[in-house]
Amino acid sequence: MVLFLFILLMLFPFQTSGQEVPSVVINEIAWMGTPVAGIDAKQHWRYEWLELKNILKDQSVSLEDWTVELARHSMSNSEDEELYFTIPLSGTVPAQGYFVVGASDKISGVDMNYANLGGKFLNTGMRVMLKNNLGEIADEVDAKSAWPAGDNETKRTMERKVGSDPTLLWQTSENPGGTPGAENSNGLKLDEYYGDSSSINAIGENRKDPFGSSRSRRSRDIFSGTTLLALFLALGSGAGILGLRRLLARPEQSQRARPA
Secondary structure, three states: OHHHHHHHHHHOOOOOOOOOOOOEEEEEEEOOOOOOOOOOHHHHHHOOEEEEEEOOOOOOEEOOOOEEEEEEEOOOOOOOEEEEEEEEOOOEEOOOOEEEEEOOOOOOOOOEEOHHHOOOOOOOOOEEEEEOOOOOEEEEEEOOOOOOOOEOOOOEEEEEOOOOOOOOOEEEEEEEOOOOOOOOOOOOOHHHHHOOHHHHHHHHHHHHOOOOHHHHHHHHHHHHHHHHHHHHHHHHHHHHHHHHHHHHHHHHHHHHHOOO
16 A cells, blocks of 8 residues: 555645745834934824744845735725735845835835835824735734724834734834834833833823813812812801901990980
8 A cells, every 4th residue: 555655646746836825024114104304303204014924944035026914994985904015025134134215215214115105104093904926915914993003103113022922913013113123122011111110000190180170070079079168167257257347336336226
């Protein structure tokens, strides 16, 4: 039987069609834009980019005929999705290297300048798909409901956690502008962001209550109690003074009422 199987393998070897899917992943996304020297901060949202990473140790990967596709919730039916934008890729990702696709060559570390990318990442979230030359999904991030990481205000990027399963864990970069073309950061820590871990809760409360309405309410309660007490004291004092005046006025009225 073994000899028969060996003869079959020799006569009819297994055939493989197309290219094997290389281990290239979406590694970092600046969906909020990035700070660029000489550009007004109000325009940083235009400078969006994403970074690919080749996790193979000894093999580069050609991106010819690869694409990045951005999908969003359908405008007609929020339960469906629709293709929003496509980026045709070209170039090569070196072994264990990075490849940055950006909306401008002014972005640090850009390998492929694709100007039409500017403003295409929706702040509300998107599904980002990396497809190989066969049209198969090599990697994807389904964030149509919301981006799992990144900060629009500080322009900290969304990056994969170093050393984790590349398909699972995302974190907010500790660096404003992220790390395009380089290893991801250790991730933003709350005590670094807020300044002191002991004050995280207090600051969190302030962020949820930016106008201090809870403190104002307590102040109003205290103020109301104090005001009522003062009002009662004032009324009591007024009544006492009025009574005293009436008491002092009675003898004088009695004297005036006596006959001569």
